[in-house]
Amino acid sequence: MIEIIGVSKSYNSGTVKAVDNVNLTIRNGEIFGFLGPNGAGKTTLIKMITGILNADEGTIKINGKDIRKNPIEAKMQFGFVPDDPNIFARLTGLEYLNFMADVYMVPPETRLDLMQTLLKRFEMAAAAGDLIQSYSHGMKQKIVVIGALLHNPPVWILDEPMTGLDPRSSFDLKEMMREHADTGKTVFFSTHVLDVAEKVCDRVAIINKGKVILGGSMQEIHEHLRENQSLENLFLELTENE
Numbered sequence: 001m002i003e004i005i006g007v008s009k010s011y012n013s014g015t016v017k018a019v020d021n022v023n024l025t026i027r028n029g030e031i032f033g034f035l036g037p038n039g040a041g042k043t044t045l046i047k048m049i050t051g052i053l054n055a056d057e058g059t060i061k062i063n064g065k066d067i068r069k070n071p072i073e074a075k076m077q078f079g080f081v082p083d084d085p086n087i088f089a090r091l092t093g094l095e096y097l098n099f100m101a102d103v104y105m106v107p108p109e110t111r112l113d114l115m116q117t118l119l120k121r122f123e124m125a126a127a128a129g130d131l132i133q134s135y136s137h138g139m140k141q142k143i144v145v146i147g148a149l150l151h152n153p154p155v156w157i158l159d160e161p162m163t164g165l166d167p168r169s170s171f172d173l174k175e176m177m178r179e180h181a182d183t184g185k186t187v188f189f190s191t192h193v194l195d196v197a198e199k200v201c202d203r204v205a206i207i208n209k210g211k212v213i214l215g216g217s218m219q220e221i222h223e224h225l226r227e228n229q230s231l232e233n234l235f236l237e238l239t240e241n242e
């Protein structure tokens with residue numbers, strides 16, 4: 001579960017309000033999609049949830065652990081896939097995964113099995129011994145996803161995770177999200193791709209200019225649609241620039 005209570009964040013000493021009093025609860029057992037146009041504040045909020053940025057105001061708890069007050073405990077609760085997979089280019093895939101497993105204190109006895117399973121699932125086993133700098137964008141994305149899941153975190157937080165993934169890998173990731181949520185755990189991800197959100201999310205929130213402007217279950221969102229209106233039309237209407 002992720003609790004976001006009254007969270008705001010400004011950049012450039014207050015001139016840009018990137019996140020404006022956001023309140024959201026992402027429950028156990030659900031896939032929650034965070035939608036919004038470019039510059040809406042999605043990455044800024046995700047950086048605050050994951051402790052990369054501090055909120056100006058408000059509280060964020062992950063499975064009850066406050067990211068400001070108990071950062072290490074809170075960070076053990078989640079696996080994070082950032083929007084930019086440019087990581088340790090001079091490590092091999094395997095070195096990177098072992099590094100991640102060390103950071104998250106995954107016992108040597110259990111990490112190998114999990115690594116092999118995930119590498120296979122994402123068709124990365126053959127490339128695991130190569131340097132990350134030789135990887136394509138999608139391969140980097142996949143090794144980051146694998147690294148984020150090695151400590152079997154109850155909460156997954158992913159910023160635009162499908163970007164750069166081929167249809168098979170994107171399908172696999174969506175399937176894994178579903179499996180994860182179905183065991184009572186939590187998945188929170190941002191996307192621009194409304195089709196993906198419609199297909200995989202239990203609940204969504206639409207954010208524009210830092211504010212959540214619509215939130216609810218996929219069914220509630222559909223009830224919000226006028227006759228013959230698509231989610232895309234509604235999204236465009238809600239996020240239109242005055």
Ligand SMILES: Nc1ncnc2c1ncn2[C@@H]1O[C@H](COP(=O)(O)OP(=O)(O)OP(=O)(O)O)[C@@H](O)[C@H]1O
Pocket residue numbers: 011012016017018036037038039040041042043044045
């Ligand atoms: N480091 C920064 N310094 C100043 N302003 C920033 C910084 N990072 C983001 N912003 C501004 O904050 C706002 C929200 O940006 P953010 O990256 O959170 O949006 P986003 O919803 O993730 O967009 P995208 O869909 O393009 O990834 C934008 O107006 C952006 O220009």
Ligand SMILES: [Mg+2]
Pocket residue numbers: 042043044083159
């Ligand atoms: Mg972003």
